[in-house]
């Protein structure tokens with residue numbers, strides 16, 4: 001099961017990368033179908049792919065999207081509200097919920113141009129629980145909302161056995177408990193698999209573990225092949241553009257930093273020795289140099305002014321160059337206007353050095369800066 005936002009990481013998907021985002025989502029659905037996902041809730045970032053596209057995937061892979069409170073303007077559910085699954089002779093009801101706090105409602109509004117409504121989450125949950133009353137032995141909610149709302153749900157709607165939360169990236173080794181309801185979260189970005197073992201005969205018991213997908217877990221050959229297919233599709237989509245062959249990496253084009261060199265030669269020399277100067281070839285090493293979800297941090301000003309774009313794949317803008325931190329230097333170059341960002345703040349570093357990749361980066365900023373200081 002998954003609590004939502006499985007298919008896409010961004011609230012807004014730029015037109016230039018929509019095609020790639022759809023290829024990725026298609027692969028995710030295919031793979032999750034293959035590994036046997038029973039129910040997957042729909043998050044606002046999934047919705048950014050477009051409801052028609054999600055419906056297409058649902059049909060193509062017979063995929064078990066569930067959402068009890070996403071409806072169209074008339075109030076008709078967009079996805080199946082719940083499923084009932086036979087597990088070891090017991091009936092398990094599973095339904096999806098989208099948080100209904102105004103922040104989430106706005107996000108869904110933005111992602112869908114107002115075509116999808118978020119209905120009252122507690123009412124929707126109570127309605128499903130009432131409808132399934134007597135028909136199930138165990139009731140699970142996939143809740144795409146902040147954990148504090150999970151507590152409210154557990155306290156206000158009786159009859160829920162388990163809430164799997166998924167919006168604030170928490171990891172719960174030991175399930176939280178509100179009355180009879182258990183609450184678990186299993187981190188983010190597929191780093192962990194949450195495994196809750198439940199006994200229903202006699203006294204109900206539950207044992208939770210979080211399994212990290214580290215090196216000890218081998219690749220499934222079939223899934224690995226599907227990931228390779230995904231890579232090939234992305235390469236086919238963008239790889240035929242100008243200057244994108246391995247050759248352009250082997251014999252690099254003149255990088256944009258060269259234009260800073262006449263006046264900042266010492267800084268440029270220093271920069272060339274940092275990992276920022278090889279960020280693109282790192283992707284080449286992983287055959288990921290055409291994947292927009294990687295390029296965004298491994299190129300200069302991805303899809304911003306004077307930046308790297310998916311359509312053009314400019315070799316001179318590969319790597320994390322000066323303007324990644326100092327902003328678009330076009331006018332500094334042409335007419336000696338001051339550089340837009342003279343003193344880049346740590347928040348800017350953290351746009352790429354995100355907490356999941358580089359935990360504690362803000363605390364260790366001085367150390368990190370010393371490695372690239374100029």
Ligand code: HEC
Nearest residue numbers: 259260261262263264322323326329332333338339341342
């Ligand atoms: C023709 C010479 C010249 C070129 C080319 C040039 N700069 Fe500058 N840059 C300067 C001078 C002179 C200053 C200091 C003047 C000032 O403080 O505004 C400066 C200041 C800066 C500063 C520091 C601003 C501050 O207030 O401390 C940054 C950052 C900077 N340049 C980045 C760049 C980048 C990035 C490039 C290449 C894209 C570049 N410069 C190209 C001459 C140049």
Ligand code: HEC
Nearest residue numbers: 275276278279282297298320324348349352368369371372
């Ligand atoms: C546009 C995205 C981006 C921004 C902004 C950025 N970085 Fe990075 N940084 C990267 C990437 C990508 C790598 C890894 C490059 C590689 O190895 O291929 C990296 C690597 C590094 C490394 C080397 C890692 C190591 O431990 O050796 C340091 C240090 C670093 N960055 C510091 C900073 C600091 C300090 C800032 C802010 C002033 C910053 N970065 C801003 C993308 C970024």
Ligand code: HEC
Nearest residue numbers: 282283286288291293294295296297351352353354357358
């Ligand atoms: C949000 C920004 C961001 C995105 C998106 C991103 N990276 Fe990175 N990447 C970084 C930063 C920052 C570092 C440096 C981390 C460090 O020093 O620990 C890095 C480092 C790396 C490294 C070298 C570090 C290592 O662990 O050996 C590889 C390989 C890499 N990234 C591959 C990828 C791939 C493949 C993708 C796309 C699937 C990707 N990155 C997407 C920011 C990003």
Ligand code: HEC
Nearest residue numbers: 257260264267268271276320321322324325342343344374
């Ligand atoms: C990873 C982010 C990052 C990159 C890439 C980067 N800088 Fe900087 N740069 C900074 C930060 C942060 C400061 C401010 C340092 C400080 O306050 O001491 C700075 C300061 C400067 C200054 C002012 C130095 C001074 O003595 O006042 C210049 C000039 C400059 N950078 C030029 C460049 C040039 C040219 C490049 C490309 C070769 C570049 N920077 C690449 C983050 C970056």
